[in-house]
Amino acid sequence: MSDFRTRVEGERPYLLRYASLQLRDRHTAEDVVQETLLAALAGEAAFAGRSNLRTWLTGILKHKIVDAIRRASREAPSAGGDLMEELFDESGHWRDMPSAWADPDAALEQKEFFAKLEECLARLPARTAQAFMLREHLGFETDEICKELGVTATHCWVLLYRARMALRLCLEQNWFGR
Amino acid sequence: MMPTCKEVSRLVSQGLDRRLGFIERLRLRVHLAICDGCTNFKKQMEFLRKAVKQLGG
Numbered sequence: 001m002s003d004f005r006t007r008v009e010g011e012r013p014y015l016l017r018y019a020s021l022q023l024r025d026r027h028t029a030e031d032v033v034q035e036t037l038l039a040a041l042a043g044e045a046a047f048a049g050r051s052n053l054r055t056w057l058t059g060i061l062k063h064k065i066v067d068a069i070r071r072a073s074r075e076a077p078s079a080g081g082d083l084m085e086e087l088f089d090e091s092g093h094w095r096d097m098p099s100a101w102a103d104p105d106a107a108l109e110q111k112e113f114f115a116k117l118e119e120c121l122a123r124l125p126a127r128t129a130q131a132f133m134l135r136e137h138l139g140f141e142t143d144e145i146c147k148e149l150g151v152t153a154t155h156c157w158v159l160l161y162r163a164r165m166a167l168r169l170c171l172e173q174n175w176f177g178r
Numbered sequence: 179m180m181p182t183c184k185e186v187s188r189l190v191s192q193g194l195d196r197r198l199g200f201i202e203r204l205r206l207r208v209h210l211a212i213c214d215g216c217t218n219f220k221k222q223m224e225f226l227r228k229a230v231k232q233l234g235g
């Protein structure tokens with residue numbers, strides 16, 4: 001049915017943006033989206049009766065993304081960490097004490113906030129970003145992430161910790177303040 | 179001995195990924211009770227989790 005095909009194809013830009021954000025590599029993102037669209041067209045019958053095409057496609061895409069991350073997981077080791085030195089002095093005190101963010105929940109109503117959050121995510125080292133998105137966006141447990149990325153639990157916590165520290169700093173500097 | 183802010187930030191992060199041990203939770207709680215900076219930090223981490231869940235939805 002060509003109508004279904006048109007509707008699926010219409011979701012391509014959204015899926016591409018979603019995949020690019022998590023994979024941080026345009027070519028890989030295009031590949032997984034292509035695989036997703038093909039799988040969707042082949043599985044039209046499986047969609048029948050479901051309410052939301054985008055949700056269904058995103059579900060397929062998530063699996064393709066995890067597969068892609070699994071394939072890429074043996075690449076580049078994570079980058080070094082001057083970030084902690086930037087944040088804490090020798091005695092372990094904040095160099096710049098975190099102050100309260102004004103009405104953070106209001107930010108969740110704003111498109112611009114999410115655009116900024118995406119920019120901040122894009123600045124993370126690839127592996128750090130992957131670990132973080134697997135955990136916080138796709139909702140994996142830490143031991144599953146370790147398996148996907150081929151790292152120890154301890155290293156996994158370090159990656160997640162670094163991601164959070166970097167994202168907090170980025171949001172503070174670019175959205176909440178100063 | 180009191181944990182440093184650096185250690186507390188690490189524990190706050192790990193607390194989002196695993197169940198902390200009794201001693202860890204105790205150290206965390208004692209520090210948070212007297213440290214506004216780390217208390218703000220903890221709230222920001224919880225907010226970050228919420229924000230990322232809603233991303234691209």
